[in-house]
Ligand SMILES: [Zn+2]
């Protein structure tokens with residue numbers, strides 16, 4: 001029997017990869033402008049890292065791929081990147097460096113999800129983290145940057161949802177009030193939320209079930225219970241966004257539900273995506289580095305779900321993904337011409353020209369058919385006669401026109417070809 005990919009895991013085939021590369025390139029070049037550098041964190045870590053940061057009882061915590069290695073160590077595929085970035089920051093003592101530390105990452109994450117459109121068990125995220133800066137102006141800059149990113153991708157319709165979830169000082173008190181409120185209504189909550197009531201009462205606020213939303217509507221708002229520092233911070237974030245002309249909606253139900261998250265939380269949503277409309281989530285996590293054994297360090301970040309972003313881009317029928325760059329197909333018809341073919345292929349590649357050559361020894365028409373299927377701009381044909389005359393034939397695949405090129409002018413010819421290909425390439 002044929003072996004297929006596990007459920008929720010997909011190949012990204014070559015014809016799709018240019019979309020991913022296009023998005024990734026846009027992200028990295030923009031993030032560089034804001035002073036971010038790339039970090040590549042491991043794909044698996046000690047499970048303890050995520051259990052301590054994400055939490056065992058949270059949605060993400062329950063979806064982790066935890067396994068034992070041959071020595072019985074408890075490991076986990078990464079369900080997200082923030083914990084690993086914080087771990088790296090502590091492990092390499094990066095807090096000793098002056099100023100804030102800004103990194104971005106691009107890569108796969110793993111969660112045991114129920115697979116659906118835009119939600120896989122291996123999925124890709126693009127995200128950033130900034131450690132070592134508490135100023136609300138940074139929150140504004142981070143949100144501005146992610147908006148800039150979506151604009152540069154050509155996404156026209158997206159919304160910024162904003163909330164503050166307080167801090168260690170003010171949230172426990174609020175959670176107590178919330179618990180008191182939900183206790184009176186616990187029978188109206190869905191089974192999941194009845195569990196959340198025990199370990200993660202904030203998460204009830206963003207339950208999508210209608211029965212729960214009805215109860216949530218009358219629940220006390222955290223923004224009415226923020227401490228003075230959190231209030232000032234939130235006001236400065238809102239003012240900063242207004243100053244930059246960034247529209248946002250206040251969403252009092254937007255919570256991240258993990259202990260170490262603090263103050264600003266935000267999401268970018270796309271109305272056309274329906275129920276799963278968030279393509280980016282982020283916020284402050286001033287408590288995380290300390291929680292993981294480092295010195296107290298404020299932090300903020302966001303992550304973007306690449307698969308969902310792609311669905312949004314395709315829904316918008318954006319036709320801006322770059323086409324495959326065209327190339328040249330070298331056709332040789334016998335042993336002698338093949339030798340010349342190898343020489344030519346090497347020459348063209350050294351000039352940066354994408355070049356194929358058939359090893360089949362098939363006749364001219366079937367090789368031309370292959371060249372056509374590759375979508376090349378030109379075919380170069382060398383047969384016995386061409387070898388004897390020290391020429392080659394250049395065929396324009398679109399017009400079908402042919403001309404002869406002399407071997408002694410190959411250098412000049414390949415320069416010229418490169419120039420023409422560059423012009424015809426769909427440049428970013
Ligand atoms: Zn507070």
Ligand SMILES: [Zn+2]
Nearest residue numbers: 190193207212
């Ligand atoms: Zn619920």
